[in-house]
Amino acid sequence: MSTILISTQIPGPKSKALSERRSKSVPRGLSHGTPIYVAKAQDAWLEDVDGNRYLDFAGGIGCANAGHRREAVLDAVKDQLDHFLHTCVQVTPYESYIRLAERMNEVTPGKFPKKTIFVNSGAEAVENAVKIARAYTRRPGIIAFEDAFHGRTMMTLALTSKTHPYKAGFAPFPSDVYRVPYAYCYRCSYSLKYPECDLYCARHLEDTFKRVVANEDVAAVIAEPVLGEGGFIAPPPDYFKVLIDLCHKYGILFIADEVQSGFGRTGALFASERYGIEPDLIVTAKSMGGGLPLAAVTGKAEIMDAPGVGGLGGTFAGNPLSCAAALAVLDLFERENLLARANELGDHFQRRAREWQHRWPLIGDVRGLGGMQAIELVKSQQTKEPAADETKRIGQYCYEHGLITITAGTYSNVIRVLVPLVITNEQMDEAMDVLESAIAAVCDQKGAVAQLV
Numbered sequence: 015m016s017t018i019l020i021s022t023q024i025p026g027p028k029s030k031a032l033s034e035r036r037s038k039s040v041p042r043g044l045s046h047g048t049p050i051y052v053a054k055a056q057d058a059w060l061e062d063v064d065g066n067r068y069l070d071f072a073g074g075i076g077c078a079n080a081g082h083r084r085e086a087v088l089d090a091v092k093d094q095l096d097h098f099l100h101t102c103v104q105v106t107p108y109e110s111y112i113r114l115a116e117r118m119n120e121v122t123p124g125k126f127p128k129k130t131i132f133v134n135s136g137a138e139a140v141e142n143a144v145k146i147a148r149a150y151t152r153r154p155g156i157i158a159f160e161d162a163f164h165g166r167t168m169m170t171l172a173l174t175s176k177t178h179p180y181k182a183g184f185a186p187f188p189s190d191v192y193r194v195p196y197a198y199c200y201r202c203s204y205s206l207k208y209p210e211c212d213l214y215c216a217r218h219l220e221d222t223f224k225r226v227v228a229n230e231d232v233a234a235v236i237a238e239p240v241l242g243e244g245g246f247i248a249p250p251p252d253y254f255k256v257l258i259d260l261c262h263k264y265g266i267l268f269i270a271d272e273v274q275s276g277f278g279r280t281g282a283l284f285a286s287e288r289y290g291i292e293p294d295l296i297v298t299a300k301s302m303g304g305g306l307p308l309a310a311v312t313g314k315a316e317i318m319d320a321p322g323v324g325g326l327g328g329t330f331a332g333n334p335l336s337c338a339a340a341l342a343v344l345d346l347f348e349r350e351n352l353l354a355r356a357n358e359l360g361d362h363f364q365r366r367a368r369e370w371q372h373r374w375p376l377i378g379d380v381r382g383l384g385g386m387q388a389i390e391l392v393k394s395q396q397t398k399e400p401a402a403d404e405t406k407r408i409g410q411y412c413y414e415h416g417l418i419t420i421t422a423g424t425y426s427n428v429i430r431v432l433v434p435l436v437i438t439n440e441q442m443d444e445a446m447d448v449l450e451s452a453i454a455a456v457c458d459q460k461g462a463v464a465q466l467v
């Protein structure tokens with residue numbers, strides 16, 4: 015039986031009315047991937063205010079890996095609601111914060127002693143990771159990558175790469191941030207090919223220390239183990255080992271931003287595990303809170319203890335409802351085989367997407383790690399000219415036919431999959447059928463495409 019149910023023109027009348035109210039009351043700077051207003055979400059589907067039902071490849075931008083409104087998460091939050099909502103952990107602490115810190119210290123890669131602090135958002139966690147790295151090393155510099163996304167606060171904008179819409183008009187940004195190319199093999203900055211390149215892009219850090227910033231002035235290198243907003247780019251298997259060896263050679267910390275790649279997305283709880291690496295600091299958020307706002311920095315105990323008493327924290331940081339939800343999410347990962355499921359879903363996606371790549375030159379690259387999969391769309395497989403318009407039209411076709419997708423990539427030409435890992439095989443087939451017909455509509459039926467624009 016079909017999960018998707020579309021009974022109005024999309025957007026329906028109620029969504030349209032809300033869009034009108036929205037345009038008068040909310041600044042345009044807040045964008046929306048779709049014009050659909052949600053009324054309900056469960057597991058891997060959403061229902062809008064007009065009663066249309068969609069499958070969800072976006073998961074609230076990677077926040078629903080364990081599924082929307084899982085019963086265990088709701089029960090944990092309801093139980094917490096019956097006790098207290100907020101006291102501020104800096105005034106009267108509570109056990110769930112400590113228990114969650116203990117769990118995070120256990121489940122993150124690395125057998126060394128660790129500590130964890132909680133904050134509210136991915137950006138806030140990245141900010142704190144930078145503070146901690148600077149306090150520990152007593153150095154200012156942070157090296158970030160081209161195509162990286164680390165958030166929308168001022169420091170994280172300095173670390174983020176994409177200029178439009180994120181950075182344009184918001185300068186000046188904090189200083190001492192240096193940018194180097196990432197291992198984006200499909201568009202290699204050095205026009206090399208893996209493995210013959212011998213990971214030139216990682217080894218090139220030595221050169222950066224001579225030409226751009228002195229190694230003794232660098233506190234940390236921060237990287238997403240798989241780029242999220244930057245286009246779901248998973249570097250070659252040995253890339254991070256080379257990079258981290260170089261960092262440690264110069265007393266530089268390695269921060270893994272696992273805000274998007276973490277919490278089961280790549281078939282391991284953390285993508286770092288897929289690369290066999292143990293970051294000095296690891297930043298998590300999104301799916302950790304099971305739909306509630308929560309983020310964390312976990313790291314080597316001696317590094318985490320570098321900031322002085324009172325140097326870390328925040329009024330709502332690690333609030334009790336979010337901690338309760340996160341503990342339930344970790345239990346779900348232990349109880350249900352969600353990591354294996356991420357790999358199955360990734361394989362499912364790859365199988366279909368590789369067929370599309372043979373059929374349609376629009377599909378330039380199919381890539382990912384575990385359940386973190388994407389297609390990069392190009393006007394020609396030879397020139398690799400990004401196909402941003404086509405990507406947009408595919409997204410529009412998809413939501414009009416019952417599938418919520420989101421794009422990514424510096425050139426806005428990537429369709430990424432952040433589907434809740436609880437989607438059934440039948441639902442996944444249904445979703446992939448919609449995506450396939452969207453690509454077909456854009457590639458094969460120019461008339462149909464014209465109607466969509």
Ligand SMILES: Cc1ncc(COP(=O)(O)O)c(C=O)c1O
Nearest residue numbers: 135136137163164165242273274
């Ligand atoms: C890798 C990465 N880091 C940081 C952030 C910022 O997280 P937040 O939006 O919760 O501040 C994001 C958000 O998409 C992200 O993908």
